Amino acid sequence: MKTRWMVVASAALAVVLAACSPALNWRSVAVPEAALQVMLPCKPDNAVRTVELAGAPLALSLLSCDADGATFAVSYATLTDPARAGVALEHWRAATLARIGVAVPAASAPASGAAAPAQMQPFVPAGALALPQAVRTTVQGKRPDGTAVTAHTAWFARALGSEVRVYHAVVFADKARPAVADTFFAGLELR
Known part of the structure; x- marks a missing residue:
């Protein structure tokens, strides 16, 4: 009887422990230099690199992590010319979608072989600028190795004094x- 109780207790404990370690362990991550708080299901890595965005070289910061078969990432950069925010978001969106073979909506039809144009919806978190280029979309594309990928993605901006992030x-x-x-x-x- 005692052995049977120990087996049942051990099985129950294993179930409880499994429930305490979900594949997506969401946590709030403060990113003070971005004036941002983000929920991530994993501990992020950080990187900075210089990229061209809307015709200007910028330091682009990135937080990213992988969990449960998905990659989660947040990137940000600071523009010294606030008038360039919309253009920068549009350029960034076009570059991101092109990298996975998705056409950006335009007056002309997508190029032959390109995936259908992405459908955009406004995305303006509290404190963000209400720009027409601040959007969210979900698209299916291809990774560089040709495998299928779904991207749930958003672009937005905020004013910070005389600059825009x-x-x-x-x-x-x-x-x-x-x-x-x-x-x-x-x-x-946004903080």
Whole structure:
């Protein structure tokens, strides 16, 4: 009887422990230099690199991590010319979508072989600028190795004194993960 009770107790403990270690362990991550709070399901790595955005070289900072078969990332850069915010977001969106073979909506038809144009919806978190280029979308594309990828992605901006900070947030996964993306995007808070 005692042995049977120990087996049952051990099995129950194993179930409880498994429930305490979910594949997506959401946590709030402060990013003071970005004036941002973000919810991530994993501990992020940080990187900085110089990129060209809307015709100007900028230091682009990136936080990213991988969990449960998805990559979660938030990038940001500071523009000294606030008038360039919309152009920068548009350029960033076009570059991101082109990298996975998705056409950006335009007056002309997409190039032959390109995926259907992305459908955009406004994305303006509290404190962000209400720019027409501040959008969120979900698209299917291809990674450089040719495998399928779904990108849940958003671009937005905010004024900071005489400068503007532009942001890009994305969840890359093999298949659409709308509930995961909703949690990720809802956790973006400008400070």
